[in-house]
Amino acid sequence: MADNETSTARSTRRFLDAARVGALRIMERRERDTRTLLANLRPRLALTGGSLLVLLTLFCPIGYEACGAPRKGYELVQGQGDWPSFLGIIWTAGGQGFYLICLLLAGTTLLSVLLSLAHAGVFRNPSLTRGMFRLSGTVSLFLIFDLYLLVVSLAKGWARAPAYILAALSCLGPGLVWPRRVFIAWLCVIAGWVSMLFIVAALARQTESPSQFLLILFEAVVALLPIAMWLRYSLSRSAATRTAWPAIRAGLVAFYAPAVVGDVWLMVLAIQEGLWGLPPSYFGVLLMAIGFMRLAKVGKPTSVGAS
Numbered sequence: 001m002a003d004n005e006t007s008t009a010r011s012t013r014r015f016l017d018a019a020r021v022g023a024l025r026i027m028e029r030r031e032r033d034t035r036t037l038l039a040n041l042r043p044r045l046a047l048t049g050g051s052l053l054v055l056l057t058l059f060c061p062i063g064y065e066a067c068g069a070p071r072k073g074y075e076l077v078q079g080q081g082d083w084p085s086f087l088g089i090i091w092t093a094g095g096q097g098f099y100l101i102c103l104l105l106a107g108t109t110l111l112s113v114l115l116s117l118a119h120a121g122v123f124r125n126p127s128l129t130r131g132m133f134r135l136s137g138t139v140s141l142f143l144i145f146d147l148y149l150l151v152v153s154l155a156k157g158w159a160r161a162p163a164y165i166l167a168a169l170s171c172l173g174p175g176l177v178w179p180r181r182v183f184i185a186w187l188c189v190i191a192g193w194v195s196m197l198f199i200v201a202a203l204a205r206q207t208e209s210p211s212q213f214l215l216i217l218f219e220a221v222v223a224l225l226p227i228a229m230w231l232r233y234s235l236s237r238s239a240a241t242r243t244a245w246p247a248i249r250a251g252l253v254a255f256y257a258p259a260v261v262g263d264v265w266l267m268v269l270a271i272q273e274g275l276w277g278l279p280p281s282y283f284g285v286l287l288m289a290i291g292f293m294r295l296a297k298v299g300k301p302t303s304v305g306a307s
Contacts, residue, residue: 043123043294047113050287053280054106060277062099064088070274073281077103084275086149090215098146102285105139108132109288123295133292134235138227140289141256143282145223148259151266166258173258174251179244183251189225193218226252 063071063081071081076099082088088095109132116122123129148166155163171190175183196218233241233248263282270278 041290041294043291044113044116046287046291046294047109050284050289050291051106051110051113053284053287054102055110057277057281057284058103060280061274062277062281064273064275070277073099073103073277084150084270084278085143085146086153086219087146087216089150089154090212090219094216098142099281101139102143102281105136105288106284109136109291126296129292129295133289133296134231136285136289136292137230140285141227141230142223143285144256144259144263145226146219147266147282148262149219149223151262163262166262170255170258173254176251176254177247178251179247182248186225189221193222226255 058073058077060073061070062073062084063076064084065071065081075081076083076096079096082092083095083099085095085098087098112122112128112132148170152163152167171187174186178186196214199214229248230252233245236242236245267279267282270276
């Protein structure tokens, strides 16, 4: 009996190891394809296009109204309507504040592009490009998760099954490539905060204030955890930490890939609701992050000049 259990454990371990190796190979192949695609994207073009897309949403319907017509971006900034995301639905001021951050990022980006036309040294400053990459990357990753969490939390009827499948893939996918101790810690955090959702549901029957606070705290922890991992492992000067970065990066890709699928689904629903300003805002933020990523990684005057 013990021999059978040992044999089963070994077979399971071999299967998991093979699945991990296969997942890493697939992700590495997709990463090479993505890098090849991005190599043809000029940083200045991405920054200009992304910032203009976000700024143009000031005049597009993007603010959600439960009982009324969608609000344009400038009306959302003035406090009318809700930012159509999980944060925006549970905390009106927080959603409007995040949209304002996106606008400020777009305005700063466009200004830096215009300054670079007169002074080429603007984008030759590694501290500036890396700092803007970290800022735009944080905003874009939070936006991806924020919209995705709205899809999962509000899915009803037939939409629940695919939404929950995406959530499961997102939570469990990193386990194929992350070190075991990192993945176990990740699961503990996810399990703890899912348990808190039951507490939120119980408190919601008594009063709305605690439930709203806990939901905001829930998103803050779960959304910022992968961002903190990205910043720590990608920017660390420790040789051991940097060695672990490729596996951590692959796990983060496995986490965010289902979220992007959910976001595209939400874009379709937003357009159907008349919120057609949301897609340009979403893709504009992503373009800015990609543009600064290209500048931060290239770091050569010739590349900037060619953009």
